[in-house]
Amino acid sequence: xxxxxxxxxxxxxxxxxxxxxxxxxxxxxxxxxxxxxxxxxxxxxxxxxxxxxxxxxxxxxxxxxxxxxxxxxxxxxxxxxxxxxxxxxxxxxxxxxxxxxxxxxxxxxxxxxx
Numbered sequence: 001x002x003x004x005x006x007x008x009x010x011x012x013x014x015x016x017x018x019x020x021x022x023x024x025x026x027x028x029x030x031x032x033x034x035x036x037x038x039x040x041x042x043x044x045x046x047x048x049x050x051x052x053x054x055x056x057x058x059x060x061x062x063x064x065x066x067x068x069x070x071x072x073x074x075x076x077x078x079x080x081x082x083x084x085x086x087x088x089x090x091x092x093x094x095x096x097x098x099x100x101x102x103x104x105x106x107x108x109x110x111x112x113x114x
Contacts, residue, residue, distance in 0.1 A: 001025070001027035002027065002029070003027070004018070005029040005033065007033070010033050012036050012038050012039045015042070015043075019042055019047055020046055025049070025050055026052065027050075028047070028050060029052075029054040030053075030055050031055055031057050033058060035055075036061060036065070037060075037061055037064055037068060039061075040055075040061060040065035040068050040069045044072040044077040044078060045073050048077075048078070049081055051082060052083060052085075053078065053084070053085050055086065055090070057088075058090050059092070061093060063092070066101065067100065070101060070104055070105075079105060080106075083106070084109065085101060085110070085111050086112035088112045
């Protein structure tokens with residue numbers, strides 16, 4: 001588990017280094033950090049056991065980044081393991097992305113409203 005949401009100085013580079021060196025994370029909270037889609041792409045490509053991903057209030061992530069987390073580069077990503085996903089209060093993530101995620105997540109997964 002990694003809750004770095006209170007570490008306001010954590011950047012994309014820090015998140016990328018964390019997820020690349022800590023494979024097999026089950027819980028990751030990057031809420032309110034100034035991370036970008038680059039971090040989300042790396043998460044989607046490396047964290048295949050992630051069950052909880054909280055990224056609410058991240059002003060620099062976009063719908064493309066959320067999709068990268070879900071699918072990864074190979075179509076696998078985190079979509080099969082996530083039980084809880086939150087990206088509310090992210091100005092650059094739209095309602096269509098919420099619906100897209102809802103269709104791909106397990107029916108019992110919790111998805112925070114946009």
